[in-house]
Amino acid sequence: MSISAPPLPPPTALSRKFGLRAAFEYTGVPLSLFEKRPKLPSRNWLIFLTVSSSLLGYYVYDRRECKLIRQDYIDRVRPLSEEPMGKFELPRKVVVYGAKWPGDEDWDRGTRYFRKYIKPILVAAAVDYKIVAGKRHGDLATRVANDIKDQRRIDAGLDRPWESPMPLPSKLSPEAERHRQLEGGIILIGRPTFKEYMAGFCRGWTESLERVDYEEILSRELQNDGKFDEPDVDEPPSPVGDIDEEPLPTPSRLPPSRRFSPLGVMRDNARIPPQTSLTALNVGTSSAGADIVPPIEIPPQPPLLLVPFVNLVGWRLIPRLIWDFFNERHKVKAGAEAGYKLIKNQTRPFVSPGRTPNENLSFSPNMELPRNSQDDLEFDRVAETYYPPSTSKILARIAEAREEYYRTALEKLKTARVLARREREPTADELKNPPPTEVEIHDERLKKEVRWRGEEMGWNVVKPDVPVHWDPRMDGIFKVFKDPDLPLPKFSSGA
Numbered sequence: 001m002s003i004s005a006p007p008l009p010p011p012t013a014l015s016r017k018f019g020l021r022a023a024f025e026y027t028g029v030p031l032s033l034f035e036k037r038p039k040l041p042s043r044n045w046l047i048f049l050t051v052s053s054s055l056l057g058y059y060v061y062d063r064r065e066c067k068l069i070r071q072d073y074i075d076r077v078r079p080l081s082e083e084p085m086g087k088f089e090l091p092r093k094v095v096v097y098g099a100k101w102p103g104d105e106d107w108d109r110g111t112r113y114f115r116k117y118i119k120p121i122l123v124a125a126a127v128d129y130k131i132v133a134g135k136r137h138g139d140l141a142t143r144v145a146n147d148i149k150d151q152r153r154i155d156a157g158l159d160r161p162w163e164s165p166m167p168l169p170s171k172l173s174p175e176a177e178r179h180r181q182l183e184g185g186i187i188l189i190g191r192p193t194f195k196e197y198m199a200g201f202c203r204g205w206t207e208s209l210e211r212v213d214y215e216e217i218l219s220r221e222l223q224n225d226g227k228f229d230e231p232d233v234d235e236p237p238s239p240v241g242d243i244d245e246e247p248l249p250t251p252s253r254l255p256p257s258r259r260f261s262p263l264g265v266m267r268d269n270a271r272i273p274p275q276t277s278l279t280a281l282n283v284g285t286s287s288a289g290a291d292i293v294p295p296i297e298i299p300p301q302p303p304l305l306l307v308p309f310v311n312l313v314g315w316r317l318i319p320r321l322i323w324d325f326f327n328e329r330h331k332v333k334a335g336a337e338a339g340y341k342l343i344k345n346q347t348r349p350f351v352s353p354g355r356t357p358n359e360n361l362s363f364s365p366n367m368e369l370p371r372n373s374q375d376d377l378e379f380d381r382v383a384e385t386y387y388p389p390s391t392s393k394i395l396a397r398i399a400e401a402r403e404e405y406y407r408t409a410l411e412k413l414k415t416a417r418v419l420a421r422r423e424r425e426p427t428a429d430e431l432k433n434p435p436p437t438e439v440e441i442h443d444e445r446l447k448k449e450v451r452w453r454g455e456e457m458g459w460n461v462v463k464p465d466v467p468v469h470w471d472p473r474m475d476g477i478f479k480v481f482k483d484p485d486l487p488l489p490k491f492s493s494g495a
Contacts, residue, residue, distance in 0.1 A: 058326055065329040073336040074124040077343050081126035088170050093128040094185040094342065095302075099140045099193040101311040102462060103388035107135045109311045110189035117335020118187070118307070125343045129187075136451075138458020140193065141200035148204025158209065158288055185342050185481065186302050190309035191380040192462045198377075199461045199469040205298055206471065210290040218453075219446055227406060228413060228442065296473070303347045303479040307338050308380045314388040341481045350478035351375045353470060376480060377468040384464040394459050398452050405448060413441050 024033070041049065085091070098110030111133050122129055134140035153159040164171070172180065188194045222228075312321050324331070353375050416438045419426055426434075436444070460466060 055326070062326055062329050066332045069329060069332050070120060070336060073121050073340050076340065077121060077125035080343065081124060090170065090172070090180065091126050091128045092184055093130065093180065094122070094187055094305075096129055096131045096187040096189070097140060097144075097193050097197055098131065098133045098189045099196045099462070100134055100137055101190070101192060101313070102137070102391045102394075102459075104311055104313045108133055110193055110309055113309055113331075113335070114187065114189055114307075117331055118339045121336050121339030121343065125339075127343060134196065136455060136458060137192075137462055138196070138454055140196040141203065141458070141461055144197055144200025145203035145207070148201065149207065149209060152204070152292075153209050156209065156292055158292075182300065182302055184302055185305055185345075187305045187307060187338075187342070189307050190311075191383045193309075194306065194379055195462050195466075195468055196458075201474070202469040202471050205473070206294050208290055209292050210288060215446065215450060218449060222442075222446060222449060228410075228445070230417065298473050298477050301477050303345075303481050304350070305338060305342045305481045306376070306379050308334070308383065310383045310386050312386065314390075317386065337483065341483055344484040346482055346484045347479040348482045349476070350480050352475045353377060377470060387464065391459075391463070394463075395456060398456060402448075402452055405445075409441060409445060412436060413438060416441060 040046070096111065096114050098108065098114065100107040101109050111131050114131070119129070132140065132143060134143065150159070154161050161174070186197075188197055312324070412435060415435050418424055419430070419435070420438065461469075
């Protein structure tokens, strides 16, 4: 006789399962999930969570501060953009200069700094701007010098200013345009830009006004230096067969280039100073303006906004890059203060060499000057310590590239002459990929020399051991924007 189990009692209200627990149990979720008790993570997880949350929190805090700082300065200058203007009235306009930073292939780092940190303040105040950037060392100095010479030629009556074929009602007279430039300002981003601007300014007011085709002069110099001369041969070269074939190049058949180049002029393997007249060379020059001497006095110039700028390039500056990434607010504040100084339009005299600052002069708090120097030509000199060490070998690399090019170019030139004279038949590879002709080799050499000499000249302007260009006639013509909110620091009258 089997013993049957006693029947189960009917479920009571207390034994029934309700709520989320019952739903999870009936859907297959294990009950052990509800029995787990929370505990602290392991040591490694605690370290990871602490570091990551700290970095994330600091990043969020920094970016929030950036927005608050920028918005604060925008609110300060916004009323200026709401002021009514006349029908033909033009807004204030400034010119922004940015030179290539040594050791960085991105030539527009300075203008990027302006667009990110200074431009929002100018836009909020309805201030117009024009950006002038140099892609290689020396481009900015050449641009500034040419602009000054063009204006001097117009003032001397040698050239006529450009005029629109259709008269515009907003067209300003020369006097009004000059007044607008003086009311605007010039923004110089970093010490390389400051050096190139001052070098171009000196060249523009000291060089002759005659038109010089530097590439034409360089082309004739390269023809006479003997590097591409053909060695003497006992037998005359074979005559050219068909008249349609390419003739042997001569100096008269070399294609003269008409592009402008910032190169200096070379004569007898020595560089002619920029202020030396080229009329004696009797080539590539125009005598118009050669007899006009540089002015004794330079007219007043627009005020300068000197913006400190450091571009961190190289492995040794990676810790500083990481620090700057989490401290963006300092750059935002420095850029906003620079734009605010320009908008408030309060200036002080430019402190030139030999001129001691006094209680009437003040320096920007962002301007870093050596202890024993108080003139503005030392502006942001500390930035030169951040140049990559490779910049010290720029001239050596140019010399190596020139030597390597001439080594291969002579071989190409020899092949071109042999094929042009039909001294041998071209190979299958030469038929498939024709080698350059002698004329093309000469033209390639000219282009490379233009670039090499331009880079040499530009680096000799911005390298750290070269002082800023200065002319005694420039004393008293510059002004510098100063901070309107801070009290003026006093300097001792002694040196």
